[in-house]
Amino acid sequence: MPSRWxxxxxxxxxxxxxxxxxxxxxxxxxxxxxxxxxxxxxxxTRYQPRSMIxxxxxxxxxxxxxxxxxxxxxxxxxxxxxxxxxIGDSDHGLVALDRDTGCERWVYxxxxxxxxxxxxAQVKGEAILLFADxxxxxxxxxxxxxxxxxxxxxxxxxLPQYSGTPKIVDGKVFVPVASMEVTLAINPFYGCxxxxxxxxxxxxxxxxxxxYRPTIEEEAVQTGSHFWLVEEYGPSGxxxxxxxxxxSARGWLFFGTGQNYTHPTTDTSDAVFxxxxxxxxxxxxxxxxxNDAYTAAxxxxxAHPNCADPMGPDVDFGAPxxxxxxxxxxxxxxxxxxxAEVHAxxxxxxxxxxxxxxxxxxxxxxxxxxLAVNESLGLVYVPISDKAVMGFPSPGEPAPGLYALEIAxxxxxxxxxxxxxCPDLECEYGLSGAITAxxxxxxxxxxxxxxxxxxxxxxxxxxSFDAWLEFEAVNGKKAEGGxxxxxxxxLADDLLLVTSGYRYVGAQRGGNALLVFQLEDADE
Amino acid sequence: MNEPKPSGCFLASRWCRLFATAIDAVLVPGLTLFLxxxxxxxxxxxxxxxxxxxxxxxxxxxxxxxxxxxYLLWHRGQTLGKALLGIAVVRAPAYLTGLxxxxxxxVPVAFWKLLCIRALFFxxxxxxxxPYFTILPLLDQLFIFGRQxxxxxxxxxxxxxxxxx
Numbered sequence: 001m002p003s004r005w006x007x008x009x010x011x012x013x014x015x016x017x018x019x020x021x022x023x024x025x026x027x028x029x030x031x032x033x034x035x036x037x038x039x040x041x042x043x044x045t046r047y048q049p050r051s052m053i054x055x056x057x058x059x060x061x062x063x064x065x066x067x068x069x070x071x072x073x074x075x076x077x078x079x080x081x082x083x084x085x086x087i088g089d090s091d092h093g094l095v096a097l098d099r100d101t102g103c104e105r106w107v108y109x110x111x112x113x114x115x116x117x118x119x120x121a122q123v124k125g126e127a128i129l130l131f132a133d134x135x136x137x138x139x140x141x142x143x144x145x146x147x148x149x150x151x152x153x154x155x156x157x158x159l160p161q162y163s164g165t166p167k168i169v170d171g172k173v174f175v176p177v178a179s180m181e182v183t184l185a186i187n188p189f190y191g192c193x194x195x196x197x198x199x200x201x202x203x204x205x206x207x208x209x210x211x212y213r214p215t216i217e218e219e220a221v222q223t224g225s226h227f228w229l230v231e232e233y234g235p236s237g238x239x240x241x242x243x244x245x246x247x248s249a250r251g252w253l254f255f256g257t258g259q260n261y262t263h264p265t266t267d268t269s270d271a272v273f274x275x276x277x278x279x280x281x282x283x284x285x286x287x288x289x290x291n292d293a294y295t296a297a298x299x300x301x302x303a304h305p306n307c308a309d310p311m312g313p314d315v316d317f318g319a320p321x322x323x324x325x326x327x328x329x330x331x332x333x334x335x336x337x338x339x340a341e342v343h344a345x346x347x348x349x350x351x352x353x354x355x356x357x358x359x360x361x362x363x364x365x366x367x368x369x370x371l372a373v374n375e376s377l378g379l380v381y382v383p384i385s386d387k388a389v390m391g392f393p394s395p396g397e398p399a400p401g402l403y404a405l406e407i408a409x410x411x412x413x414x415x416x417x418x419x420x421x422c423p424d425l426e427c428e429y430g431l432s433g434a435i436t437a438x439x440x441x442x443x444x445x446x447x448x449x450x451x452x453x454x455x456x457x458x459x460x461x462x463x464s465f466d467a468w469l470e471f472e473a474v475n476g477k478k479a480e481g482g483x484x485x486x487x488x489x490x491l492a493d494d495l496l497l498v499t500s501g502y503r504y505v506g507a508q509r510g511g512n513a514l515l516v517f518q519l520e521d522a523d524e
Numbered sequence: 525m526n527e528p529k530p531s532g533c534f535l536a537s538r539w540c541r542l543f544a545t546a547i548d549a550v551l552v553p554g555l556t557l558f559l560x561x562x563x564x565x566x567x568x569x570x571x572x573x574x575x576x577x578x579x580x581x582x583x584x585x586x587x588x589x590x591x592x593x594x595y596l597l598w599h600r601g602q603t604l605g606k607a608l609l610g611i612a613v614v615r616a617p618a619y620l621t622g623l624x625x626x627x628x629x630x631v632p633v634a635f636w637k638l639l640c641i642r643a644l645f646f647x648x649x650x651x652x653x654x655p656y657f658t659i660l661p662l663l664d665q666l667f668i669f670g671r672q673x674x675x676x677x678x679x680x681x682x683x684x685x686x687x688x689x
Contacts, residue, residue, distance in 0.1 A: 158569035184572060189560050191567040229561050 024103040028084035028096050030120055030127045030143050034492040037243060038077055038117040038165035038370075040436070043323035044245040046372035051438035051491035057519055058441055058453045058463040061496060064518040065102040067095075068473035072480070072510030074499040077117035077165065077487035079129070085497065087514060088114025088131055094141070099495070102474035102516065108146040112136045116165035117243075117487065123149075123205045130173065132162040138175055140207060150207030154200045156214065159184070164320075165243040167253075169277060172210065173202040174246075174253060178239030181261055185295035185306035191231040192295060192306040193261040194220040197239030199253065199273070201280060211280035215240065215257050215268045223263065226305035234262035237293070238269040242320040242370070245333070246277065247347065253277045254347075256317020256335050259292040262308055270315055272335050272343070274350060284350035288335075288343060289315050299363075299389070314363045315339035319370040319434070323347065326408040327378055334380055334407070336367030342382055342405060354410035358403050359384040360396030364505050369486060370434030372442060374456050379404045379413060381442045381456075383431030389505065400430025402444050404459060414459035421448055425507035426483070432505070434488035443496065445484020447508055451498060451515075467500040471513050482511025494519040535673050536611035536685040547605030548593070555588035556581070589643060597638045600688075612688045613638060616678070633683050641681040 040046050053061065069089045076088030084105060085097045094108040116132035120143070127143035137153035137160075154160045154177050164176035179195035196216035202209055215238035224232045237260035244255040253275050260269040270289035275282050292312030297304040302311055319336040326332060331347035340359035345352055359366055365385035372381045382405060386398035404413040420429045427448045435444040441462065442454045453463040467481030482501030485508065489498040495518055501511020536544075560566060565580040593603040601613040615633050664676040674684060 159572055180572065181569060184569075187566060189557070189566050191564075194569055227561055229564070230567055 024098050024101070024105050026083075026105075027144060028081065028086075028105050030081050030084075032082040033120045034080045035117070035490065037119050037167055038434075038487065039167075039243055039245060039320055039322075042167070042169065042246040042248060044243065044320045044370075045322055045324070045375065046370060046434065046436050046488075047374055048436060048438040048491040050493065052494045052519060053441060053443075053453070053491060053496060054439045055441055055455045055462055060520045061453075061463055061465075061517045062520055063465075063471075064495070064516045066471040066473045066479045066516070067097060067102050067514040068471075068475055068477035068479035069499065069512040069514055072482070072501055072512050073503050074501060074512060074514070075113075075115045075134075075486050076131070076499070078490055078497055078514075079118035079120055080490060080492040080495070080497065081120075085516070086118045086129060087499075088116070088118060090114065094118065094129065094131065094146075097514075104475065106146055108141055110139070115163060119166065119168055121168050121204060128204075130166060130168065132164070132166055132175070134162055135180070137162060138166055138173065138202065138207070140173075140204075152202050152207040152209065154198070154209070154212060156200070156212045157195050157198065159195060161239070163241050167243050167246060168204060169246050169248075171204045172277065173204050173207075174244050174277070175200045175202060176240035176242060176244060176255060177212075178241050178258070179237070179261075181236065181295070182239065182258075183296045185261065185297040186300060186304075188227070188297075188305050189230055190306060191233060192297070193236035194233045195236055195261075197237065197257055199240055199244060199255060199275065199280065201277070213273075213275055213280035213282070215271075215273065216266050218266075220262075230305070232262065232305075235260060235264050235266045237261035238266060238271070239316075241316060241318045245321045245323045247323055247331075250347075251277050252283055254321040254323065254333050256319070256321055256337075258316030258318065259289075259294045259312055259314050260308070261293065261295050263293050265291045265293050265312075270317065270337070272317065272321060272333060272345060272350070274333070274347075286345055286350040286352070288317075288337060288341070288355075289313070289339065294363075313339065313361070315361060315366065318365070319367050322371055322373055322380070324373055324375055324380070324407050328408070330408075332407065334371060334373070336371045336382060338362065338364070338366040338368065340366035340384055340386065340399075342367065342371070342380065342410065344407070344410060356405055356410040356412065358382055358412075359386040359399040360394060362386060362394045363389055365430075365432060368432040369488065372435045372437040373407070374437045374440075374442075375407070377440075377456055378407050379456065380407050381435055381437060381444075383433070383435050383444055385430040385432040385447070387428045387430050387432065387447065387505070398430070400428070402431055402435070402442065402454060402459070404442075404456075416454055416459045416461065418446065418450075426509045428508075432483075433485040433502075436489045436491055438491045443489045443491065445488060445498060445500075447483045447485060447502075449481060449483055449500070449509060449511075451484060451489070451496075451500075465515075465517070467511070467513065467515065468509065471515075473513070479513035480511045481513045481515070482509035534687050536609075536687050538668050538673055540609050540611055540687070541668065541673070541675075541685055544603065544605035544609040544611060547608055548603050551592055551604055552585065552588050555592060556585045559584045559588060598635050601633050601638065602688075606685070610688060611685050613642070613683050614686055616672075616674070616682050616684045633681070637681045637683070642677045642683070644677070 071090035293308030485502035503510035
């Protein structure tokens with residue numbers, strides 16, 4: 001009898017291990033992918049048409065598995081295929097996980113800081129993956145073999161920062177360019193600042209640069225000095241932090257810019273650009289906040305020699321622009337600003353259509369990472385952070401929460417307000433990270449660690465998950481949950497994926513959990 | 525065999541040594557920052573394209589230390605802070621086991637030891653350049669609470685700090 005039991009257990013074990021082995025030793029498939037980069041589509045709507053999660057079944061979501069990332073501030077947005085999830089894991093590299101079990105299919109070692117969404121493309125029949133390292137540039141690798149195909153940098157700027165996700169369109173890679181000078185300015189002996197933000201285009205097959213469009217055309221010149229010897233320069237700044245949106249009918253790219261770093265200020269900062277995707281030529285520019293000059297030095301003291309005088313409110317367009325069409329057929333560009341304002345512009349002329357303010361704004365929003373849209377409902381969803389940072393002056397009453405506005409008019413349809421779980425700074429309860437929409441739901445994560453699903457039409461809360469937990473991860477480590485921020489949730493079929501933990505800003509709680517939720521009984 | 529000779533020298537007090545270190549910890553980085561500003565090694569975007577700026581600042585820090593303290597260390601076993609507080613570094617007798625007040629000879633310390641061993645423990649070196657090792661200067665300083673008031677770097681370099689005024 002015992003030997004029969006032993007045999008049964010042995011066979012079951014062998015079967016189980018063979019299944020697990022099969023999951024992770026079979027090559028990753030890339031025939032299906034659920035998003036065209038950060039914006040889910042080329043227009044950056046962050047609307048996932050291939051999700052099975054709805055208002056009716058959202059309550060049946062449960063945690064399927066957790067993967068422990070190597071960084072307490074994960075900052076990559078996953079690529080999901082039919083059987084694999086690929087995500088950047090800081091200096092660990094690019095990790096391909098089995099979609100069902102979370103086991104590692106392969107790891108592309110990378111010493112750096114993968115900070116973007118992972119993109120997929122086909123070049124001459126070869127599947128490639130593309131990502132941005134925040135400081136080292138853009139990498140294209142072979143999806144099957146994990147070999148680097150090309151690595152590109154923007155050599156037009158001295159200290160470019162690749163914080164935004166590139167966009168792949170018709171054999172080109174469009175790369176948003178910010179600058180490290182915004183933080184280097186903390187050093188009082190640094191002669192701030194000479195850089196411009198910009199948008200660059202590269203050939204997808206070769207990584208060869210096609211064009212570069214700086215947001216400030218004029219060369220920075222010396223404007224003064226401090227400490228007798230340290231030279232000051234301007235104009236500078238107007239970085240591009242986020243992935244562009246693409247209008248395929250017109251062949252235009254749209255993107256927002258940040259503030260100037262120094263005086264004199266330019267009419268291209270805190271602005272929205274429309275440029276020709278073939279040439280990089282500017283079609284139109286719409287500035288929303290003039291004379292906004294600011295660096296991280298201002299966080300230390302407004303008397304810091306590298307803090308612009310007068311100092312601006314630092315109200316970048318950090319979130320990507322979104323292209324929408326109203327029910328009556330009007331093409332608009334939507335842009336969320338850190339001032340807590342959402343702007344709608346005519347897509348052809350750049351003329352303002354409406355502006356709606358939803359909070360007090362601040363140096364991390366207002367609107368920080370991104371909007372989402374449900375065009376069939378005619379609504380744009382707006383996460384408001386309104387977080388106070390490091391004692392920095394934030395005049396006005398904060399109004400953090402999730403809002404829905406009508407795309408055509410900017411009228412507010414609903415608002416969801418939440419309470420704080422504790423009085424500490426890490427319990428700031430606003431929404432800084434990007435959000436995602438699908439079917440009749442909106443998914444959002446809060447800075448105090450709640451992942452929530454709302455009814456898209458009414459704002460009624462349908463589901464909530466408190467991620468301030470420790471998780472047993474499938475890779476044998478402990479994973480900690482923390483603040484939800486940055487790129488936000490991804491939806492694919494019956495899955496909801498999100499990274500938890502983010503401690504760049506203020507006192508937010510770090511964490512290293514990649515959480516994968518699944519609908520129970522998805523077929524019901 | 526050397527006999528201990530009364531010399532009238534006494535161990536520097538712990539407070540005295542702390543103040544001397546504090547003075548050095550202000551003067552050396554102060555001069556370093558001035559040199560950083562003068563040379564402009566971290567003034568331009570080009571300086572940050574690679575990590576060489578760290579090495580440049582380190583070199584300027586060493587230069588500042590030598591400019592301020594080199595002559596005094598060479599001739600009197602003193603840094604500027606120690607000179608202002610009237611204390612100096614001397615060689616510890618080999619047979620020293622207990623409290624040495626007034627019972628030892630003040631022998632100058634080899635210059636290389638002052639630079640290559642003692643100066644390596646200069647706290648700001650670790651705070652500024654090797655931040656992960658900030659525990660080392662802390663540990664070094666805690667040894668001062670021993671009976672012979674010798675920091676870890678004193679033990680390693682075989683030195684004492686005495687009053688000389």
